[in-house]
Amino acid sequence: MALLTLEGVSKAFAGVQAVRDVSFVVPAGGILGVMGPNGSGKTTLFNLIAGALRPDRGRIRLRERDVTGLAPHRMCAHGVARTFQHVRLFPGLSVRDNVLVGLYHGRRWGRRWGRRWGRSRAEPDPERAVAQLLAVVGLSAKAHLRAARLSLLDRRWLELARALATGPDLLLLDEFMAGLTPAETAAAMTVIRRVHAEGTTLMLVEHIVWALLDLSDRIVVLSAGEKIAEGPPGAIATDPAVVDAYLGAGPIEGMPRGA
Amino acid sequence: MPIWGRDQSRGCRGVLEVRQIDAAYGELRALTRVSVRVEPAEIVALVGSNGAGKTTLLRCIAGLVPVRGGRVLWDEEDLGALLPHQVVERGVALVPEGRRLFGRMTVEENLALGAFGRRAREGRAAMLERIYAIFPRLAERRRQRAGTLSGGEQQMVAIGRALMTRPRLLMLDEPSLGLAPRIVEAMLGVLTEVHRAGVAVFLVEQNVRAALGLAHRAYLLEHGAVVGEGRGADLLADPGVRRAYLGPLALLG
Amino acid sequence: MPALAQALVLGALIGALYGLAAAGLSLVFGVLKVLNVAHGELIMLGGYAAFWLFALFGLDPFLSLLLVVPLMAILGLVLYGGLFRFIVRLGEETRIKNSLLVGFGLALTLHALAVRLFTADERSITTSYGSRPLVLGGVVIPLGRLLSLAVALALVALLHGFLQRARWGRAIRATAEDWEAALLLGIDVRRAYVLAFALGTALAGAAGSLVSVGYSISPAIGLEWTLKALIVIVLAGLGSVFGTFVAGVVLGCAEGLSATVFGGPYREVVGLLLFFCVLAARPEGLFGRP
Numbered sequence: 001m002a003l004l005t006l007e008g009v010s011k012a013f014a015g016v017q018a019v020r021d022v023s024f025v026v027p028a029g030g031i032l033g034v035m036g037p038n039g040s041g042k043t044t045l046f047n048l049i050a051g052a053l054r055p056d057r058g059r060i061r062l063r064e065r066d067v068t069g070l071a072p073h074r075m076c077a078h079g080v081a082r083t084f085q086h087v088r089l090f091p092g093l094s095v096r097d098n099v100l101v102g103l104y105h106g107r108r109w110g111r112r113w114g115r116r117w118g119r120s121r122a123e124p125d126p127e128r129a130v131a132q133l134l135a136v137v138g139l140s141a142k143a144h145l146r147a148a149r150l151s152l153l154d155r156r157w158l159e160l161a162r163a164l165a166t167g168p169d170l171l172l173l174d175e176f177m178a179g180l181t182p183a184e185t186a187a188a189m190t191v192i193r194r195v196h197a198e199g200t201t202l203m204l205v206e207h208i209v210w211a212l213l214d215l216s217d218r219i220v221v222l223s224a225g226e227k228i229a230e231g232p233p234g235a236i237a238t239d240p241a242v243v244d245a246y247l248g249a250g251p252i253e254g255m256p257r258g259a
Numbered sequence: 260m261p262i263w264g265r266d267q268s269r270g271c272r273g274v275l276e277v278r279q280i281d282a283a284y285g286e287l288r289a290l291t292r293v294s295v296r297v298e299p300a301e302i303v304a305l306v307g308s309n310g311a312g313k314t315t316l317l318r319c320i321a322g323l324v325p326v327r328g329g330r331v332l333w334d335e336e337d338l339g340a341l342l343p344h345q346v347v348e349r350g351v352a353l354v355p356e357g358r359r360l361f362g363r364m365t366v367e368e369n370l371a372l373g374a375f376g377r378r379a380r381e382g383r384a385a386m387l388e389r390i391y392a393i394f395p396r397l398a399e400r401r402r403q404r405a406g407t408l409s410g411g412e413q414q415m416v417a418i419g420r421a422l423m424t425r426p427r428l429l430m431l432d433e434p435s436l437g438l439a440p441r442i443v444e445a446m447l448g449v450l451t452e453v454h455r456a457g458v459a460v461f462l463v464e465q466n467v468r469a470a471l472g473l474a475h476r477a478y479l480l481e482h483g484a485v486v487g488e489g490r491g492a493d494l495l496a497d498p499g500v501r502r503a504y505l506g507p508l509a510l511l512g
Numbered sequence: 513m514p515a516l517a518q519a520l521v522l523g524a525l526i527g528a529l530y531g532l533a534a535a536g537l538s539l540v541f542g543v544l545k546v547l548n549v550a551h552g553e554l555i556m557l558g559g560y561a562a563f564w565l566f567a568l569f570g571l572d573p574f575l576s577l578l579l580v581v582p583l584m585a586i587l588g589l590v591l592y593g594g595l596f597r598f599i600v601r602l603g604e605e606t607r608i609k610n611s612l613l614v615g616f617g618l619a620l621t622l623h624a625l626a627v628r629l630f631t632a633d634e635r636s637i638t639t640s641y642g643s644r645p646l647v648l649g650g651v652v653i654p655l656g657r658l659l660s661l662a663v664a665l666a667l668v669a670l671l672h673g674f675l676q677r678a679r680w681g682r683a684i685r686a687t688a689e690d691w692e693a694a695l696l697l698g699i700d701v702r703r704a705y706v707l708a709f710a711l712g713t714a715l716a717g718a719a720g721s722l723v724s725v726g727y728s729i730s731p732a733i734g735l736e737w738t739l740k741a742l743i744v745i746v747l748a749g750l751g752s753v754f755g756t757f758v759a760g761v762v763l764g765c766a767e768g769l770s771a772t773v774f775g776g777p778y779r780e781v782v783g784l785l786l787f788f789c790v791l792a793a794r795p796e797g798l799f800g801r802p
Contacts, residue, residue, distance in 0.1 A: 038309060038465060039437055152286050178310060179287045182482060207309040210506025237508035246308075246504045248466030321696060347698035359693040361686050363751055372686050375679070376698035424698055 002063070003028040003170055003201050004049070004080075009058035011044055018044040020225040021058070026170070031192075031202045033216030033233075035209055037246050041225040043085075046174055046205045050082045051075040062170070076105075081168035085175045087155045091148035095139055095158055098147050099130045102165030133161045136198070137191055153184050157191070170201045177208040185211050209246075213237055221245065272334060273299040273350065273427040273459060275320070280329035282312075282319050282483075289315040290483045292329065297428060302450065302460040304470040304491060307480035308504045313463045314356060316480070317430050320461075321353040322346040333428075348376045352426035356433050358417045362406025366397055369405050369416050373423025383423070390419040393452060411442035418449065422458075429453060430461040435469075447473055467504070471495040479503055514650045519768035521651050525726070527764020528661040529719055531757035533737055534744035535668055536715030542750045543688040543708035544600050545607060549615035552738030553622035554713050558584055558720025559729035560626065563635045573637050573725045574659060577718060584717025588710035591618070600705055619734055626731035636728040657726035665757070667718055671711070672753040684708050688750075743787050749800015759798060762786075 004026040011019045019041040026032045036042050047053040049060060051072040060068045062078055070078070081102075090098050103126055134140045137157035142150065147158060156176060163171060173192070177185045189211055196202055206212040213219065213233040221229040221236060223245035229236055236242055275297040282290040290312045297303045305313050318324040320331050322343035331338040338346050361369050370390060374383040391398035394415045400408065405416055414434055421429060431450075435443040447469060454460050464470035471477055471491045479487030479494065481503050487494065494500055501509045537551045548554075558580055565576040595618065599610050642656030675681040680703075686694040687704040695701050719737075723729055740763070748759035763783050770782030790798060 038433070181288065209308065209504065210508070213506045213508050234508055234511065237505050238511060243501065243505065243509065246467075247501065248464075248468045248470075323692065323695070342700075343695040344698045344700050347696060353696050355693065355696060359690050359696075361689045361693070363689060364682075364685065368682065372682060372694075372699070373697050375683060379698065420697065 001028045002026070002061075003030075004203070005059075005061040006049070007059045007061070009045070009048060009055045009060065011048055011053060011056050013044075017225050019048065019055075019222075022220075022222070022225075022227050023058075024220050024227065024230060026201060026203055027218075028169075028201055029199070030218060031196055031204065031216045033212040033219045034203065034205045034222065035207075035212050035219060035236075036222035039224070040222040040245070042205045042222055043174075044225075045222065046082075046172060049203070050080065050172055076166055076168075079167070079169040080172065081163040081166045081170070082172040083156075083159045083163050083174055083176060085178060087152075087159050089147040089155060089158055089162070092146065094144050094146055095134070095150070096130055096143040098158055099133055099161050099165045100126060102162035103129055105166065129165070133164055136164070136194055137161045153180060153187075156180075156188070160191070160195070164195065164200070168200060170203065171195065173202065173204045173206075175206060176204065177206055177211050180208075189215055274332075274334060275351070275428055275459070275461070276332040277316070277320065278330050278332065280319060280331060281327045282315050282324055283327065284315075284324075288483055289324075290319065293480070293483070293485055294329075295478050295485065297459050297461050299427065299459050300454065300457055301476065302454050302462065302474045302491075304474035304477040305461065305463045305480060306467045306470065306477060306494070306500060306503075311480040311503070312483040313480055314432055315483075317353055317432050317461070317463060320346075320351065320430065323353075344376075347424050347426075348378060350378075350425070350427040352421040352424045352429055354417050354421045354429070354431045354434060356436065358410075358413045360405040360413055360416055360420075362404065364405060365402050366405055366408070366416055367401040370397075370419050370423055373420040374425075376424060379423060379425045382425075386423055386425065390422060393422075393449060394419055411438050411446070414438060414442070414446060415449070418446070418453075422453065426458060428459045428461060430463075432463050433465050434462075435464060435466050443469070467500065468495060471500075515772055516769070517649075518651050519772040520765050521653060521768075522657075523765040523768025524761050525653070525657040525661050525764070526767075527761035528664040528757070529722055529760070530740050530744050530763050531760025532664040532667060532715060532722070533719040534741040534748070534760055535671060535753055535756045536712040536719065537738075537741045538745050538748070538750060538753075538756050539671070539684075539708055539715070540712035541745065543684055544596065544705050545604065546596060546599055546611040547608070547615065548596070548618075548712070549612060549738055550618035550622060550734070551712070551716055551741055552734035552736065553619045553626075554584065554587070554716035555720035555723065555737045556626060556729060556731060556734045557587070557622065558717030559724035559733070560630055560635070560720075561717065562721035562724045563637055563729065566637050566639075567635075572639065573721055574663065577663070577721055580717050580721050581714045585710045585714040587717075588713025589706065591713065592706055592709040596709060597705075619738070623731050623734055630731065632731055634728040634730040635724065637724050639725070642725060654726060660722040660726050663722060664719070667715065668753055668757045671715065675753065680704070680707055743783060745797075746787060747790050747798055749797020752799040755797070755799025762798075 002025045007023050009019060009022045022045060034042055034045065048055050051070050054069040059066060067075060067078060134143055137160055139154060139157050139161065150158060177188055180188060185208060192215060204212060216233060219231065219233055219236045220227055221242050228245060229239050229242050277293060277295045279292045279294050280290055281292065293316060307313050315324060319326050322338060322341055326339045333349055333351055370387060374380050374386060396412060397415055397419060434446060443466060450460055462470055471494050474491035477491050477494045478485050479500060487499050498510050533555055537548065540546060540548050561580045561583060562573045562576050565571040565579065566573055595614055599607055599614060602610060639656060644655040646653045646655055646658065675685055683699045684704050684707060686699060687701050691701050744756060744760045744763055747763060748756040766782045766786050767779050771779040
């Protein structure tokens with residue numbers, strides 16, 4: 001079943017077409033990776049899905065419901081959560097309180113509207129829910145530390161836990177692996193797989209291509225705002241169009257060589 | 260006629276040597292024990308996937324990012340102690356990513372500002388004519404406000420402006436970003452001409468294949484460390500480059 | 513409509529000084545990205561400098577500009593070196609917060625100092641020729657104020673010429689647009705900052721001198737003038753010195769009009785309404801380049 005569907009989504013800024021007629025489907029329970037070189041429109045696409053931007057054309061559907069152009073907090077209430085590339089935590093609150101905010105905020109909406117959407121959202125035991133989430137990301141021991149005092153990687157975990165606390169069906173990860181060492185990236189991939197195993201559908205936008213190819217079961221490749229490839233990781237990594245997009249089309253006819 | 264000024268041709272060699280430098284943004288480790296070398300009148304390319312540290316390396320050399328551990332040597336002088344405008348005065352110029360023109364000023368004003376330093380000021384008029392000869396389109400638009408130019412023209416102004424500082428080493432950070440292939444071709448051709456005029460070029464470029472085709476030598480950067488080095492043509496064929504950008508799966512098939 | 517014409521002319525005369533005051537503040541804000549809310553106090557100090565040079569040594573206030581402007585420039589250097597130099601090192605958000613704190617602190621200090629040294633009384637310079645009225649088409653123009661307008665215009669023109677033609681003038685404009693790009697061209701941005709701040713202070717001093725001639729000064733005028741300068745900057749936008757001057761004149765005329773049409777107490781209201789309208793319709797200012 002398709003959880004998220006994009007149909008012909010386009011967005012332009014001041015005459016520059018950032019995203020052009022992009023369509024794809026994120027199946028429920030899958031992990032979709034989105035990749036592309038600098039300036040390919042990945043970030044814009046991400047923001048369009050998360051609700052931070054409104055598409056000029058096209059439709060975005062969550063299951064059957066049209067969610068095109070809905071604001072981020074409404075998207076959250078519908079079960080779409082996101083992380084931020086430049087981690088945006090509440091630095092003065094403790095780790096536990098940061099997660100609690102996600103728990104109460106996301107679920108509070110859900111409690112009011114949950115019945116209408118057929119999703120049960122009541123959370124009888126917040127403490128237990130927080131403890132579970134912290135265990136998934138490995139922050140249990142640091143629950144009472146102030147968020148400002150965490151290391152970069154730990155802050156990413158906290159952001160992830162907080163997003164998960166809103167109880168999403170679809171989790172959007174925005175360059176989650178940026179700036180991590182290879183060891184940290186491997187740890188991040190383990191946690192992401194764990195989250196996926198618990199039933200959350202994931203969509204990842206990443207620059208760290210090898211991690212993306214390893215994690216995703218399906219990949220969409222963007223270049224200059226357009227979708228140029230879609231398929232399983234193995235096919236994508238060897239697709240000549242993808243290689244061209246990343247490495248450039250090469251020396252052009254008539255251009256001086258090896259000066 | 261070489262581009263650099265009189266005092267520089269007096270026995271100064273123009274060798275850039277980066278020795279084992281580290282750099283970080285807060286806790287984010289950006290560069291780890293990176294060493295590169297650019298000889299006079301070479302074109303050296305720096306390739307690597309996004310986030311590998313290419314921009315950071317250029318900014319470290321230019322003096323915009325502090326270097327921790329290791330040294331940046333230009334003609335045996337440690338650039339680490341200098342402020343960016345002093346680095347320019349020594350003959351190392353950076354064309355930053357995104358052009359960064361002064362949009363409210365005219366093309367000519369932008370170019371003229373390149374000749375701000377004492378060394379660049381002498382022979383400024385001649386240099387300006389030289390730039391207009393290399394970029395005839397700019398001569399037509401010299402009184403136009405820089406902000407109204409097309410992307411390709413803006414890139415030409417950015418390169419021209421850096422050349423006005425009379426560098427012996429010109430560094431460029433992704434000059435082809437956002438430009439149409441025709442323009443990229445023209446621009447890379449310009450770099451050849453610049454090189455022929457005696458300026459060394461250190462190039463970070465998104466069109467990796469074109470850059471490797473153009474360069475004499477290249478370095479491959481990954482996760483802030485140098486993982487490959489060789490002649491441009493050799494690296495072109497090296498599967499390590501493909502792996503760096505697209506991961507190990509790219510090596511199959 | 514003689515009353516209306518008179519009001520407009522008088523408004524334009526003070527408006528020229530608004531413009532000059534705003535030009536200095538705009539320069540500092542545009543280049544350093546720091547809003548010096550003590551700018552009005554610097555105007556006040558300039559006014560007192562001219563006043564005391566006149567009261568103690570009989571120096572004509574227009575001539576004493578030749579002394580006041582360099583003295584205020586030096587004060588600018590001192591204030592920058594001692595205070596604002598530390599603020600420009602900060603990141604954008606902290607910079608704005610800290611510049612307001614520091615600016616207000618400086619304003620209060622200068623104000624208190626002025627009250628202590630000069631007392632809170634209003635002062636004004638009355639020269640022999642100052643109040644001589646010129647009559648043009650039924651409108652009375654005090655000579656002193658007309659000369660002030662001419663001087664203000666001249667100073668603005670000088671500033672414009674400096675920014676356009678002089679090497680450091682262009683360096684200042686480049687720094688205002690993109691300080692990092694300026695650094696990469698060999699421009700010592702620190703020097704650009706110092707220069708801009710000193711110039712801004714000198715212009716404030718000049719404005720103050722001119723205020724003391726046609727009008728009156730007291731320690732309290734600081735805040736009022738800071739606000740006027742701020743309104744003019746928003747009206748004009750950043751990036752055009754002459755635009756700032758014209759916006760000042762526009763504000764002055766608007767105030768004069770509203771005082772005549774709606775009565776004295778409403779003088780400021782029209783100015784503020786104008787401010788809101790321009791902000792809503794054209795946020796980059798009348799002459800600002802987005």
